[in-house]
Amino acid sequence: MSSGLERTRPVETTEDDLEALLGDRALARDDHLNAPGFVIRPDDVQDVLSDLRDEAGFDHLSCLTAQQYEDRYESIYHMKKYADPTQEVSIVVPTTTDDPVSESAAPVFRTADWHEREAFDLVGIDYEGHPDPRRILLPETWQGHPLSLDYDQEKPQLVTLSEHANPIQPDHHDAESDTMFLNIGPHHPATHGVLHVKTVLDGETVVDVDPDVGYLHRCEEQMCQQGTYRHQIMPYPDRWDYVSAGLLNEWAYARAAEDLADIEVPEYAQIIRTMGAELCRIASHMLALGTFCLDVYGDFTAVFQYAFRDREVVQDILEDLTGQRLMFNYFRLGGVAWDLPEPREEFIAKTRDFLDELPAKVDEYNDMVTSNEIFQVRCIDTGVLEPEVAKDYGCTGPVARGSGVDYDIRRDDPYGYYSELDWDVITDDGCDNYSRVLCRMREVEESAKIIEQCLDLLEDWPEDEREIQANVPRTLKPDADTEVYRAVEGAKGELGIYIRSDGTDKPGRFKIRSPCYHNLSALGEMTQGEYIPDLIASLGSLDIVLGEVDR
Amino acid sequence: MSSDNPRQSIYDSTAPSTDTRDSRIGEGPDDRFNSKLREAFGSTPFILTKFDKFMNWVRGNSMFMLQFGIACCSIEMIHTYAIKHDLDRFGAGVPRASPRQADVMIVPGTIVSKFGPRMKRVYDQMPEPKFVVGMGSCTISGGPFQEGYNVVKGAEEIIPIDIHVPGCPPRPEALVYGVAKLQERIRNGESSPVVVKPYELEQFGDLEKDELVQKLASEIDEDDLVMRYNWADSP
The missing domain is CATH 3.30.460.80 (NADH:ubiquinone oxidoreductase Nqo5 subunit)
Incomplete structure (x- = not known):
């Protein structure tokens, strides 16, 4: 098919x-x-x-x-x-x-x-031999390493609020030029959260960029290591990439844990998962588009509000499905929490209405955004990320696909119901901000195609075969020292999870591979030598979520 | 009304056109502005009130919010500002990017150790009188991350909070309700509760010379502002 x-x-x-x-x-x-x-x-x-x-x-x-x-x-x-x-x-x-x-x-x-x-x-x-052996998530003055075995969480810690010195001055490379050091963030509207970008400028040109992350490091890995596999971990993935990508993240955990405990998910549940995940992808890409336009146009009006109008519709559908607007907690190991809401026909009709209206809306975005000359001048050939560089930095998702790297885990390492459906992986060879935006917008259309097919399947599914959960033991205790690393295609790229079991009902080590973290690390490469407004546009086109960067 | 219908003054009389103005002014006192406030004054243009009361009333009805996104809750906060929920309807929807132009700060998310001093600094930069809405469980207690090694157990450890909106995250309706409650309090002139704030920005040189301070003495300048987290005393 x-x-x-x-x-x-x-x-x-x-x-x-x-x-x-x-x-x-x-x-x-x-x-x-x-x-x-x-x-x-x-x-x-x-x-x-x-x-x-x-x-x-x-x-x-x-x-x-x-x-x-x-x-x-x-x-x-x-x-x-x-x-x-x-x-x-x-x-x-x-x-x-x-x-x-x-x-x-x-x-x-x-x-x-x-x-x-x-x-x-x-x-x-x-x-x-590491070129820059500094702490990255915790403050420089932190004592101890929190995920090591002998760490004492009760000990006091000091955090400084010092002005950052100009990193160019001390080694006198630029004694002659008049570069300027500029802190962008951590509280700044263009940083999409609490990101701090240390920037060195020569006039309006960016000389050096050093993203300083960790202002939202919420100890997600520790939290997951303290939770039991069966129920206590699932709420946390919602909060990594919190831009409505909840179900995509939950799937990352579900996939890793189901492989670890050898759980087979019923086909019907896989279809619901696929549909929910793609709805999340649409919501997430809408926000990416809205905030990107906010960054580039600099106003809180038309495009931004249009994008949020459409997000509201998606969130309504997701709320009907999961019971929550943002933090869904809908997946369970071995399936999903419950079936489609009753009355079923109403839910399906509502979702179809959304899909029917989507092409017109996408045209509207194309009119307002991508075919806008000013927008094109701002975005084409700025923030260039060559495919080889993107691979070197481990970029994935729309960022890699916008650089022509044909890589999508949904197709290449299939899970869920994706391999049974008819859709395309979007790539664009432009390598610039414009192609990344274009990629996301076209991915929205592909997601709509996937949802459409899932709805057809769900509608015709025989009533007595609607199995939403496999039979999973109440307490999961995978064999000690089993290790697994599994990834799914999140909204931002490859979201991977490594779990090592230690024989108990909690993971011995839980590691999250965040796509945003690696996409962000390429920011310096993308923006050196460009103008500072292009830095803001590049940052927007990477579509980072600090909850996932810092975890 | 388009240009193919010339205005009355052009084809009719050349006398100054006062009829529209007259009809708007109407009989009796001038009520061109037609506001509820004007109606409330009745026939006399004077009111007698306490200045403080008037100021509180003005403040409550014109709140400038700080555009301050931290974590998950900020997504719901944006939805509250955006169409459908439109916080602007309640006289509180102008997000200001600079703390110096804002008088209400919504804290939408988890505060972690590295961000604590920065949030305190942003709060300090806001002009008085200032108000804070704590949005979500994280600003109440640290929420789902309360046991984390890096998480401040509630924003109230650092800045005083007037209104707590519970939820993880709260729905936009809940935030609107919280803001409305804050407006009500401001109008009534109620001040924020005084809370114990264990975490202050202090100069490094002023700290007690304990083990941790001595260890860091070579790294931190005497004049640098630092925040000291005593995790063991946290709730």
């Missing part, structure tokens, strides 16, 4: 190939549920990772999980291929407890820069 969903995949790298490639650098095997795992020495990291990338085509460093065991620290590099994300390999790097030093992968993958800073910040592993 699917038409545009077949893609040519590269030749599979088998485990034998990997073993041959790594040779005796692989000390042992440590397989995860999703991928073969190889244990290597801490000083072989760059070597192994660059071999995997150049020889075997693993060009996507999807995630880095750091964790502490009783007897060791461990960094796990989850590698994938952009051309085929079902081919995965995990590189496990153990270090001793007394001296947790591991070689940095930042020279090989630029995305490792922020990964390793986070791992240092939260777990406390030092990465040798």
Whole structure:
């Protein structure tokens, strides 16, 4: 049935190939549920990772999980291929407890820069040769590493409010020029939340950009590690990407946990999930469009209000379905909480009405936004992100697809009901702000197509086969030391979750791979040498959500 | 009324056209502005009230909100400002980007350690009199993140809050209700409760020289403003 969903995949790298490639650098095997795992020495990291990338085509460093065991620290590099994300390999790097030093992968993958800073910040592993070994989420003056085993949460902490010194002045590179240091945020309307961008300007040109995140670091990983699999974790994903992308995030957890506990989800529930998730994607992209126009046009009026008008409609539908406007908490492991609301016909008709009106609305947006000459002047050829750079920074979602990287987990690593439906992955080769916006708008249309097909299926589904939940035990205790890393296509890109079980009903380690975090790390590359209004436009076109950046 | 219908003054008489004005003024006292306020005054244009009362009434009816997005609740806050809910109908819908132009701050989200000092600074920059609406569970107690190592257990640890709107997140209707309640309080001249605020911005040099301060002495300047979180004493 699917038409545009077949893609040519590269030749599979088998485990034998990997073993041959790594040779005796692989000390042992440590397989995860999703991928073969190889244990290597801490000083072989760059070597192994660059071999995997150049020889075997693993060009996507999807995630880095750091964790502490009783007897060791461990960094796990989850590698994938952009051309085929079902081919995965995990590189496990153990270090001793007394001296947790591991070689940095930042020279090989630029995305490792922020990964390793986070791992240092939260777990406390030092990465040798890291270009910028600072804390990233917690304040510079923080004491201890909160996700390490011996952290005492009761200890007092100091946080400074000091003016940030001009980072260019001390090393006197620019003694002659008159650059200016500018703090944008953390409280600024253009930062979409509480982001702080340290900017160095030469006149109106951006010389250096350093995004300073962590103003919304709400300890999501700790919260999830304290919750039980069955019910206590599911409310938290709603709050990572809180721009109505709740169901997409819940699916990330559901997918990882269902793989971990080996739960089969009924087909009917998968269709409801797919429909709900795509409704969320529409709501999320509408907000992205509205706020982007707010950034570029600088007013709180027409386009912004139009986008919110349409979001209200989607939120109404989602409220009918889930009972909540924003924090849905609708998925359960093994299915969804309840069936479509009664009367069913009314809900289906309401959703269809929305879908029927959508093309006219999209035309309206095209009239007002994308075909507007002023808008085009602002967006075309600004914030350019080349595909190779995007891959290097681990960009995913509309940001990568706007740079021509044909990568969508819904198609490439199928889950839910996507592989049975007829829809297309949108890519655009423009690499600029304009193509990212265009990508999102066209994705809205694709989502509408998916919802339409789901509604058809739901409408005709025989009444006695509407199974919304699999039979899942009340308490889930996956086998100890089972590890899984699973990703779904969130509204912003690849949202991955790593879970290690420790034999109890709570995860031993819960790591979130946030798409926004990595998309944001590319901001400096996109904006250097551009004008400051283009910096604001680029930031808007990345469509970050600070709840997901900081977690 | 378009240009193919010339105005009366052009084709009719050249005398000054006063009839519309006359009809608007009508008989008796001038009520061109037709406001409810004017009606309330009756036939006399004078009112007698306490100045304070008048000021409170004015303040309650013209609130300038600070455009301040923190976390999830800010999405619902934007929806409250945007069409359908339109907070502007209640005389409270002009979001100001600068704290120096605002007199009401809605705190829409979780306050974490790194943001605490910044929020305090933004609050301090607002001119008096200023009011705060705490939106959502996080500003009450830390909400679902209360046990987090980095989360301030409620915005009231740092700034005084006049109205708490519970919910995670509160619906726009709930926020509108909260704002309406705040207007009511302001009109009645009720002041915000005085609360114990354990977390203040202090100069680093003024802190008690305990273990933590000594450890950080080499990193932080004496004059730098710092906020000290005593997590063990937090609720």
